[in-house]
Amino acid sequence: MKAEKIGTEIQRITHCQVLWDKYSRDFYSVDSSSYLVKPLVIVFPRNEKEIIKILRFASKKSIPVTPRGAGTGLVGSALGRGIILDLKNFDKIKVYPNYVQADAGVLRGTLDKKLEKDGKFFGPDPSVGPYCTVGGMIATNASGSHSLKYGSVIDNLIGVRIITSSGKTINLPSKSQFDNKILKMINRNVQKKFPHVSKNSCGYRLDKITKKTDLQKIIAGSEGTLGIIVSAKIKILPLPKKKILIILSYRNLEQAVIDSAKIVKLAPSALELIDKNIIEHIKFNFPTDTGCLLFVEFDKNIEKSKADLGKIITGTRIIKTLTKKDEVKKWWNIRNSALGFSLRGMTPNQSLPTLIEDAAVSVEKLVLLVDIIKKISKKYKLDIITYGHAGNGNLHIRPIIRNKNKKMMKKIAVEFFSKIIEIGGTITGEHGDGLARSEFVKLQYGNDVYSVFKKIKQEFDPKNILNPDKIITTKSNMAKNLKV
Numbered sequence: 001m002k003a004e005k006i007g008t009e010i011q012r013i014t015h016c017q018v019l020w021d022k023y024s025r026d027f028y029s030v031d032s033s034s035y036l037v038k039p040l041v042i043v044f045p046r047n048e049k050e051i052i053k054i055l056r057f058a059s060k061k062s063i064p065v066t067p068r069g070a071g072t073g074l075v076g077s078a079l080g081r082g083i084i085l086d087l088k089n090f091d092k093i094k095v096y097p098n099y100v101q102a103d104a105g106v107l108r109g110t111l112d113k114k115l116e117k118d119g120k121f122f123g124p125d126p127s128v129g130p131y132c133t134v135g136g137m138i139a140t141n142a143s144g145s146h147s148l149k150y151g152s153v154i155d156n157l158i159g160v161r162i163i164t165s166s167g168k169t170i171n172l173p174s175k176s177q178f179d180n181k182i183l184k185m186i187n188r189n190v191q192k193k194f195p196h197v198s199k200n201s202c203g204y205r206l207d208k209i210t211k212k213t214d215l216q217k218i219i220a221g222s223e224g225t226l227g228i229i230v231s232a233k234i235k236i237l238p239l240p241k242k243k244i245l246i247i248l249s250y251r252n253l254e255q256a257v258i259d260s261a262k263i264v265k266l267a268p269s270a271l272e273l274i275d276k277n278i279i280e281h282i283k284f285n286f287p288t289d290t291g292c293l294l295f296v297e298f299d300k301n302i303e304k305s306k307a308d309l310g311k312i313i314t315g316t317r318i319i320k321t322l323t324k325k326d327e328v329k330k331w332w333n334i335r336n337s338a339l340g341f342s343l344r345g346m347t348p349n350q351s352l353p354t355l356i357e358d359a360a361v362s363v364e365k366l367v368l369l370v371d372i373i374k375k376i377s378k379k380y381k382l383d384i385i386t387y388g389h390a391g392n393g394n395l396h397i398r399p400i401i402r403n404k405n406k407k408m409m410k411k412i413a414v415e416f417f418s419k420i421i422e423i424g425g426t427i428t429g430e431h432g433d434g435l436a437r438s439e440f441v442k443l444q445y446g447n448d449v450y451s452v453f454k455k456i457k458q459e460f461d462p463k464n465i466l467n468p469d470k471i472i473t474t475k476s477n478m479a480k481n482l483k484v
């Protein structure tokens, strides 16, 4: 069907805003990833009834539907060639003492402001800050710096309300037959095949579902492939009264990750890393031999933690010890701008594709991960920018690619993912599979787990219209539709 026909039909059945002009289709053909996929129409439903009508229409006509939050995802998971469902009109928040009931389109920034007034916060904090949405964070199982202490979204998701492709509204968890059916598909043998890492956004997180009251967790990281999230109940916590942020300078990445494995034992609230490619863009007089920085934050037992840290770190210098709120915030902003700083050094024929940017291993294995990075850098003669969530063993790796060499990008990705799986890691700790990694989900988990994933997808979306080719796919999309 042509865009105009789909657009006018959806307008007729729902009366909500539908766009299919060139400008809007171009705008929604990109997100924060390296991909470009042009949709047919963009729809802005205002209530559940409208979503149900759109999904029934799309099911009947076999048109793909891709839900979209703020489009800050890094692997093209919010891009689709059919209908884009922008959830921005789903914007209500209700705060309760220990949890918040939030609609999918609520922006993180709005949520934070509302919670702050009550002295509360939501643990997972993607570095993109205020711009992502509740729906997007759930659907990618987002994490962030403070996930080290407070977990990823999956650890903080109490309940979720979704609409499946047939237009059925489901609350998870519930006591329904549907819940029982899904629960029966998950067993210990399947769960054993998941990597031992503290965060993981690859595939469906069956390892986190051990009882009926965990079933909402199947939606965390599902990337819009199982249902449209309309609202969620998420855990909130009291804001810490005090924080200390200590910034450590290391000569190189290796030394920093060796210390990271020791520092996590002190239970910091965050342990983050940036390498020299980023440091060189920060206006500050670092010691000339600074090759890597660690950001260590404690929000409990501050004085003791600071003293303990001093005892265990080696080959490092303390650059800053910050306790004032404004200063702590300023330096976190510097860390959170790592990607922006990396882009400053780019020339027009260089790019930083998001392909191998999100592997996670156990923190003790970070040295092995760094070794893999070094070998790839040497073999392909590439500079590689590295930053990320060292405490979680999750490093964001951006090789600087020249002249859009897609063949080389694919080769690097295959090599990198195989090695990560070999050392017991996940190919994605927080950004998800999307267009970049869905074809590797089977490699990550093996046939048995993958066949359960397929059965689950079939239950939620029998006609495969919900964000097709994400997570479950037979296609290789990694090097297709790359705009870089």
Ligand SMILES: Cc1cc2nc3c(=O)[nH]c(=O)nc-3n(C[C@H](O)[C@H](O)[C@H](O)COP(=O)(O)OP(=O)(O)OC[C@H]3O[C@@H](n4cnc5c(N)ncnc54)[C@H](O)[C@@H]3O)c2cc1C
Pocket: 031, 032, 066, 067, 068, 069, 070, 071, 072, 073, 074, 077, 078, 087, 104, 105, 125, 126, 127, 128, 131, 132, 133, 134, 135, 136, 137, 138, 139, 140, 141, 142, 143, 144, 145, 222, 223, 224, 225, 227, 228, 229, 230, 339, 430, 431, 467
């Ligand atoms: C500079 C930068 C820093 C980042 N740092 C981090 C970080 O530290 N940690 C981290 O985890 N991520 C990070 N990200 C990635 C990204 O911000 C997060 O994944 C974020 O949670 C995506 O939210 P969004 O609203 O933009 O979702 P989108 O990009 O719009 O969508 C992401 C996925 O969610 C699905 N989706 C969106 N809404 C719904 C819904 N209502 N129902 C079902 N599915 C839905 C989409 O289909 C898509 O699959 C970063 C991104 C950038 C650009």
